Amino acid sequence: MLKFYVVEDDPAVRKMLSRIVAESGLGEVMGEAEDGSCASIIAVQAADVVIIDLLMPGRDGIETVKALREAHYGGRFIMISQVENKEMIGEAYQQGVDTFIQKPINRLEVVAVLRRVSDHLLLEKSMQTIRNSLRLLDVPGDAAVHSGTHLQQQSSIEQQARTLLLQLGIAGETGTSDLIRIMKWLKTQEQAQQLLPDLPPLKTIYAHVAKGSLQQPEANMQKVVRALEQRIRRLVMQALTHLSSLGLNDYGHPTFEYYASRLFDFQEVRLRMRELEEQRKSSAAKLNLRKFLYVLYVECCSASDT
Template sequence: MERTILIIDDDVNIRKMLSILIKKNNLGKVVEELKSGDSAVEEILFYNPDIVLIDLLLPVIDGLEIIKLAKGRGYTGKFIMISQVEDKDMISKAYEAGILFFINKPINDIEVINVIKGVCYNIELENSISIVKNAVFNMRANKEEVHSDNIDNLISKIFIDLGIAGDMGSNDLKKVIKNVINIKKTKNDQSYYLQDIYEKIVEEESGKENLSSNKKAFEQRIRRIIQKAFQTITELGVNDYSNIIFLEYSTILFDFSQIRQQMRHIENHNEKSGKINIKKFIEGIIAKINLL
């Protein structure tokens, strides 16, 4: 199925370049090109494209506001931001608003092609999963809860993909994830604190003696193993931006701006390392389990 793409950029040369790349590489069909944020939300809702390529700095309404308004009115497609902005806070806000990837200008043709291909792959994967889930739901209206053993197997499969299965800390991380799942079963939007979960697990395993030092060691193991997964995924992206494992996990488990920072660090050690967000990682694992 041919994917539909809408381009929003005030630079006519960028719009033409993107349109040519998309057509030349059979990435989809460009349904509209816009030069400003004026009426952009209405155009997005009208065309309902699979992907929106959008600049951050636009006349009338900026890219962040367009994304928020479009999502608020029910648009469920994917946003890829292409901008010359390098301010890390602005880029972080873009990810928080809902973009899937951020591409820096000047445009690198190979990066644009691989990112769009990756997003198309993710869309097809989500659609396939949705079809399967709906079929299972229709066959089993009273769907049984996933048993603990099945959750273990699903987490283990993801850990294998991330290259951390069997590593020191993998069982600890699995316990944390399962604790969060149990909290969410009570109430999906219930807040939780990782420090409380760490303390609960450590106390159950070792008692209250040396609780503070044991908890600190436990937290360090969790951070180290997630850091290893982060490094594995980043190295896959450095070697092959279209790698299926990289595309599948890079945005759901990590902040992609930090992935890009780690890529720069791998290529030049004078660049600072990217950072992990433990809670985002755990939430991403749980989201993947729900999709599998």
């Protein structure tokens, strides 16, 4: 059961949200505040999710989210808003808001949003528990069984990678096979108990993937790695352009809402959206390839383990 904290200046809305959380069976509201200035890190740190209003008479939602992130609050933020200003919504995403609930409050929308965030959080916790358990285990077994399990896991992560690439609008593009090989190689590293709190250096990843899959002579490896890196960069830019296009048409599009701020630095998403508005084909956006690859890998693992 998850713990929620509600920051909302309207007592009727606070009461409604508390009732929806309780009746949905998703968890409990463990605290409330009528203004952002009352939502200190001490008050919210035990909450898994903070539901916060965008516009409040004292400290507003964006300022509060920023303050809590700076105080190292690690939970999720769901923002309540009736504002349609794209710059303000973009700023909220940039500060760490996961998703929005629109006013006036609709019970079905609230339950759907809370359930989506709740499912993702519970899955993350479950995966971490499993990984911690595996870290402590060293159980010998039949080699064929281990080999079969390994192949199943490789197949599963490949299937999930293909599904995610389809959602990101880049399935079938040049470089997708390279990206899938990277996901599979990262999985082998984790299976070898080389856990991944962060990625290895990108050049290390590219070199291993190129060497393992292409079997190129060592003399050609530098050229092959450079070509692979360029394909990945172009592919990630295509994903950024696709997500930015979705957000330009609809900030509430579920794919944009979920992946844009996870896979990319949101200021770069906003920049690409402005470029698309101005019909610019090239982009000045700076790609954080490490972030993209790591988050994509985590998403592949999360879905393949369900």
